[in-house]
Amino acid sequence: MQSHSALSQTQLVLFAAPHRSMFLSGGVVLLLTFAMWGLELASRVGLAPPVTWTLPPGRMHALLVTSAVFPLFMFGFLLTAMPRWQGYDDIRQARWLWPWRLLVAGWGLAVAGMLVGGLVVPGLLLVLCAWLGVVRILWQVAHHGELEALHARVVCYAMIAGAFALVAWLAFAVGGDTDWARIAIDAAVWWCLLPVFFSVCHRMVPFFSSSVIPAYQMVRPTWVLGMVVGGSAVHGLLTMANLSALAWVVDAPAAGAALWLSWRWRLVPALRVPLLGMLHIGFLWLGIALSLFAVQGLAELFGYHILGMAPLHALGVGFFGSVLMGMVSRVTLGHSGRKLAADRLTWGLFLGLEGVVMLRIAAELVPLEWSGVLMLVAVLGWLGVFGAWASRYLPIYWRPRSDGRPG
Numbered sequence: 001m002q003s004h005s006a007l008s009q010t011q012l013v014l015f016a017a018p019h020r021s022m023f024l025s026g027g028v029v030l031l032l033t034f035a036m037w038g039l040e041l042a043s044r045v046g047l048a049p050p051v052t053w054t055l056p057p058g059r060m061h062a063l064l065v066t067s068a069v070f071p072l073f074m075f076g077f078l079l080t081a082m083p084r085w086q087g088y089d090d091i092r093q094a095r096w097l098w099p100w101r102l103l104v105a106g107w108g109l110a111v112a113g114m115l116v117g118g119l120v121v122p123g124l125l126l127v128l129c130a131w132l133g134v135v136r137i138l139w140q141v142a143h144h145g146e147l148e149a150l151h152a153r154v155v156c157y158a159m160i161a162g163a164f165a166l167v168a169w170l171a172f173a174v175g176g177d178t179d180w181a182r183i184a185i186d187a188a189v190w191w192c193l194l195p196v197f198f199s200v201c202h203r204m205v206p207f208f209s210s211s212v213i214p215a216y217q218m219v220r221p222t223w224v225l226g227m228v229v230g231g232s233a234v235h236g237l238l239t240m241a242n243l244s245a246l247a248w249v250v251d252a253p254a255a256g257a258a259l260w261l262s263w264r265w266r267l268v269p270a271l272r273v274p275l276l277g278m279l280h281i282g283f284l285w286l287g288i289a290l291s292l293f294a295v296q297g298l299a300e301l302f303g304y305h306i307l308g309m310a311p312l313h314a315l316g317v318g319f320f321g322s323v324l325m326g327m328v329s330r331v332t333l334g335h336s337g338r339k340l341a342a343d344r345l346t347w348g349l350f351l352g353l354e355g356v357v358m359l360r361i362a363a364e365l366v367p368l369e370w371s372g373v374l375m376l377v378a379v380l381g382w383l384g385v386f387g388a389w390a391s392r393y394l395p396i397y398w399r400p401r402s403d404g405r406p407g
Contacts (some may be wrong), residue, residue: 022076
């Protein structure tokens with residue numbers, strides 16, 4: 001009876017706010033996804049027996065990372081933060097709990113389907129239904145009231161594009177046409193993930209900085225939002241049309257705008273406060289990644305194929321991964337009644353993550369015989385960093401707030 005009561009209390013706490021259950025699910029799927037990828041890479045270098053996946057391993061990894069891992073954290077953040085942006089009431093549990101349940105069931109089926117045939121498609125259908133349910137909530141929040149809603153609406157439209165990526169993944173899973181997988185990856189990265197991550201940073205990083213850095217002037221011009229998000233949309237369209245050599249035309253100015261923002265947002269003073277510095281360092285990777293994409297595109301225009309997947313991993317592991325750790329850590333601490341400060345473990349893990357980014361980029365630049373080993377080391381580093389991070393933060397989601405407040 002006592003254990004049943006404890007379980008009920010844990011469930012009440014876990015479902016007290018959407019970020020709790022979404023972040024917990026995101027953490028579990030993150031570790032599972034990269035463990036699977038690590039096993040695949042280990043088999044490639046002869047350190048583990050080969051695994052027979054039902055999808056091509058690279059596509060499997062891309063699907064889970066772009067449409068499962070990052071979006072689960074994004075849903076948790078947006079369902080918690082966007083109502084506050086827009087002066088909207090907190091989202092009632094009944095409205096977001098059923099999409100969460102479908103997401104968990106859908107991704108559970110899809111992940112199992114990587115080993116057992118026939119499960120990926122029904123799993124993705126459940127995820128798509130859940131995704132549309134969350135988008136419906138975000139649409140209502142973004143179009144509510146008279147407050148400035150640019151960031152909320154950009155994010156909402158980007159999440160709709162994320163649903164399109166899922167449809168493309170479904171088409172790939174049903175028919176096996178690799179063009180659909182390529183379209184799905186481009187749509188997920190350039191039409192969904194980058195616009196959401198950039199819009200959130202554009203709104204929140206100056207806001208957080210203003211409360212910490214003395215004499216801080218908030219800089220978040222609308223033209224930069226348009227240049228980066230618009231450039232991202234055009235880049236995605238060009239790569240879908242097999243015209244990636246032309247994408248440098250939008251990548252170069254977007255890179256300049258992002259690097260300019262890093263300077264104006266005062267990266268160096270922000271490093272004195274680790275929890276804030278994590279966001280600034282993570283954002284810096286956006287300017288670096290877009291610069292690498294611009295160089296790669298220009299080289300391709302003249303017939304040279306350089307850098308491999310280094311720009312993509314500077315974006316995915318560097319920008320998305322670093323900002324995810326910084327933002328989720330901040331939300332978790334703030335919404336659990338804890339002090340808004342990164343302890344030594346959190347800061348050390350973040351610095352470890354930056355090392356992982358460098359390793360993953362280096363894996364694209366070294367001779368081929370070393371590339372697989374470095375990729376495996378980078379994945380093991382990612383698992384070590386986020387495994388330790390998860391042991392520190394995931395238990396918070398099923399524990400009551402330390403200040404006794406609800407939520």
